[in-house]
Amino acid sequence: MSVVVVTDSSSRLNSDELKRWNIRQVPLHVLVDGADLRDGIDEVPFDIHDRPRATTSGAAPAALIETYRQALADSAGDGVVAVHISAALSSTFSSAVQVAREFGSAVRVVNSRSAAMGVGFVACAAAEAASTGADLETVENAARSAVPRTHAFIVVHRLDNLRRSGRIGTAASWLGTALSLKPLLCLDEDGRLVLDQRVRTLTKAHAAMVDRVAEVVGERGARIAVHHVDNHDGADEMGAALTTRLPQIESLTVADMGPVLSIHLGAGAIGVVVQTAPD
Numbered sequence: 001m002s003v004v005v006v007t008d009s010s011s012r013l014n015s016d017e018l019k020r021w022n023i024r025q026v027p028l029h030v031l032v033d034g035a036d037l038r039d040g041i042d043e044v045p046f047d048i049h050d051r052p053r054a055t056t057s058g059a060a061p062a063a064l065i066e067t068y069r070q071a072l073a074d075s076a077g078d079g080v081v082a083v084h085i086s087a088a089l090s091s092t093f094s095s096a097v098q099v100a101r102e103f104g105s106a107v108r109v110v111n112s113r114s115a116a117m118g119v120g121f122v123a124c125a126a127a128e129a130a131s132t133g134a135d136l137e138t139v140e141n142a143a144r145s146a147v148p149r150t151h152a153f154i155v156v157h158r159l160d161n162l163r164r165s166g167r168i169g170t171a172a173s174w175l176g177t178a179l180s181l182k183p184l185l186c187l188d189e190d191g192r193l194v195l196d197q198r199v200r201t202l203t204k205a206h207a208a209m210v211d212r213v214a215e216v217v218g219e220r221g222a223r224i225a226v227h228h229v230d231n232h233d234g235a236d237e238m239g240a241a242l243t244t245r246l247p248q249i250e251s252l253t254v255a256d257m258g259p260v261l262s263i264h265l266g267a268g269a270i271g272v273v274v275q276t277a278p279d
Contacts, residue, residue, distance in 0.1 A: 001076035003130040003139040006067055008059050008092055009039040010085040011120035012227065012255050021127035026067045028085070028092065028260045029057040039260050049161065049229055049262040056260045058092035059084075064099040068107050079136035080107045083123040083143050086191030087111045108140040113191030114150050114273065116261060117225035117253070121275040122146045150275045151216050152187040153196065155205040157231075157268030159183075164264075184208050206234075206270065210241050213274050221250045221277035227257045229269040238270055250277070 006024045007013065018025055027038035032054040037044050048054050064082075071080045082100065087093035093111050100107040110126070112119045122143050129142035156162060182205040186196040196212065199205040213224070224242055228235035235254045243252055257265060265271075 001074065001078050002133055003078045003126075003136050004071040004075040004080050005123055005127040005130055005139070005143075006071050006080055006082040007119055007123040008084050010090070010092075010115055010258065010260060011083075011123055012116050012225070012258055013120045013123065014255075017120070017124070021124055021131065023123055023127050024067050024071050026059040026063050026092075028059055028090070030259050030263065031055045031057060037259075039258065044259040048259045049265070049267050051263075052164065054263050056090075056263055058090045058095055061095050061099055064096055065102065068099060068103060072103060072106055077106070079105075079139075081126045081130070081136070081139045081143055082107060082109045083112050083119060083126060084109065085115050085119050086113045086187065088113075088190055088192040089115055106136075108136065110140065110143040110147070111191065112150070113147055113189065114152055114187055115191075116152065116227050116257060116271060117255070117273040118150045118152045118187070118275075120225070121150050121223060121273065125275075145278070146275065148189070149278070150273065151213075152271060152273045153209045153212055154185045154193075154265065154269060154271040155182060155199075155202065155209055156185065156265050157182070157202065158266050161264055161266035184212070186212070206238060206241075209238070209270075209272055210245055213242060213272050214245050216274055217246055217249070217276055219248070220279075221248055222246065223250055223275045224252045225273045226252065226254045227261075227271040227273065228254070229257045229262045229265055229267055231268045231270055234268070234270050238272065242272070 030037045125146035126143035184197040
């Protein structure tokens with residue numbers, strides 16, 4: 001058999017991609033009106049990002065155990081590489097590390113230090129290695145080497161959701177006085193959501209995001225995903241701008257942010273995740 005890759009629903013990998021790469025997925029959770037909804041399994045209200053009482057929680061330990069156990073069995077003992085959302089953004093990684101101890105060295109857990117397709121890109125890098133018949137160590141290394149090549153930038157339309165989320169990290173100090181700003185945020189090398197630039201208008205913020213992505217990519221090839229929260233037109237415009245600016249990119253997809261991230265970022269948000277090609 002071959003090594004099996006596991007990720008979580010923050011990855012935004014669609015069903016075809018999961019099937020193509022034989023990736024297993026564990027749901028994150030949305031908590032609203034007394035209900036515990038599993039991302040990607042249960043129906044989540046379309047306006048979840050506008051519900052002030054909606055919160056999120058990481059993957060359940062029981063679900064992680066079951067998914068790892070099944071994946072390990074399906075690998076015929078070759079092993080499992082689990083790639084999860086940034087440890088700075090969710091409890092999922094710490095739960096995964098604890099659960100993996102039950103399987104000894106057969107299950108390796110990788111902190112993507114990213115979110116959305118940042119997680120998906122790292123998981124796919126591991127799965128591509130696994131598809132060649134690579135051993136557990138090689139597949140794990142493929143995932144870990146993809147982490148520093150993966151970058152994420154986000155522009156939010158409003159700050160309310162970020163204030164409630166508690167995941168804004170070092171940018172929190174300016175949230176109380178930056179009501180007129182449309183900040184360009186990024187995930188830093190530790191996977192924390194931090195301020196990248198202070199920008200006054202959405203137009204300038206989006207232009208700054210294109211500039212930052214272009215700076216990261218340079219002349220290299222890259223895979224790019226544009227995410228949005230109820231902002232299809234804005235995401236399409238961002239995708240067109242990036243395609244024009246970076247004609248050498250290998251692929252560009254546009255997808256929603258997913259309910260878990262939407263709760264923290266709010267309506268209108270646009271994010272760009274980029275993974276550069278290996279040097």
